[in-house]
Amino acid sequence: MANGALTRDPLIRAFGAVLRGHREAARLSRPALASALGCTPQWIEKLETGQRAPSEAASEDLDTYFKTPETFHRMWVEIRRAGKCAELPPGFSGFIDLEVKATVMYIFESMAITGLFQTSQYAYEVLKTGRTTDAIEQLIATRMERQQILARENPPQIVLILDEWVLHRPVGGQEVRKEQIACLIEHAQQPNVTVQIVPGRTGAYLGFMGSFTLLNFDDRSDVVYIEGHAEGQVIDQPDKVRDHELSFNLIRGVAMSVDDSLALLRTILENS
Structure with a gap:
């Protein structure tokens, strides 16, 4: 699925919107959140703008950081059920x-x-x-x-x-x-x-x-x-x-x- 198709998918856009809402509510910049999670600001941006489908590990990391039990992970499950996750080899x-x-x-x-x-x-x-x-x-x-x-x-x-x-x-x-x-x-x-x-x-x-x-x-x-x-x-x-x-x-x-x-x-x- 190309990036254009990803950004048009409502489930992936919803994941990004929820992530952005939690980040802004915590008054965190993208670089600040990226630093806390050990990733790059560009990675956060792609998640928030729907240019990247989240992985299961990313959803779990976000739930742990924001103390939102299962919120992001449940959204990831729905994305997976819809067949919108990247076709990556298991593991x-x-x-x-x-x-x-x-x-x-x-x-x-x-x-x-x-x-x-x-x-x-x-x-x-x-x-x-x-x-x-x-x-x-x-x-x-x-x-x-x-x-x-x-x-x-x-x-x-x-x-x-x-x-x-x-x-x-x-x-x-x-x-x-x-x-x-x-x-x-x-x-x-x-x-x-x-x-x-x-x-x-x-x-x-x-x-x-x-x-x-x-x-x-x-x-x-x-x-x-x-x-x-x-x-x-x-x-x-x-x-x-x-x-x-x-x-x-x-x-x-x-x-x-x-x-x-x-x-x-x-x-x-x-x-x-």
Whole structure:
């Protein structure tokens, strides 16, 4: 469902109106509420103006903050019954709500460039198979919206490790891949982003276990998000989080240095 369809939906508009009413009654600005919830003002704005359908976790956070038992959650239930929620894989909406609150992210990707750094055209190629046009547009909008955390005043520190074959996978045409590599190079030069690549010549290593993301927070326990074919899972069990932290460090140990990784990206771009 495209953003235009979202803003025309009465249930989503009603959710936004109720949220705005509670915020203004509490004499809170959008930045103040965003700070309290650990998200961005833009995220609050999109909820209030009906440009984004709320997730279950967001509705629960709002009920907790405003001390309105079940008010926002009941509205979310009605939105879900009407089929207006984003077509996200099971488990992923919870990850998105945690992602905006993380202070440090450790990401390993073995199949595609991570969503936070994708261009819209690359995202289209990744998401298009087996989905309707409206579903693809909504998922791309959600993915682009997630990237707002990179532009906020205090963006998270991100360490991204990619298997080199991700960079050579023929996703889209030559121009799509070229634009995506250029975008990744731009991100890799930001002070809060570290990009390292496991060279294609590397034999078997722990990266074969699949992609995962570790999220660190200032005010809660760390979590790991594990991607699956049909669904994802957010895990906060300390022993499993530690296991993935160890795995990430071992994967990083076989990756190229930051400088060599950036040089490889530039070489791939030049040869595209």
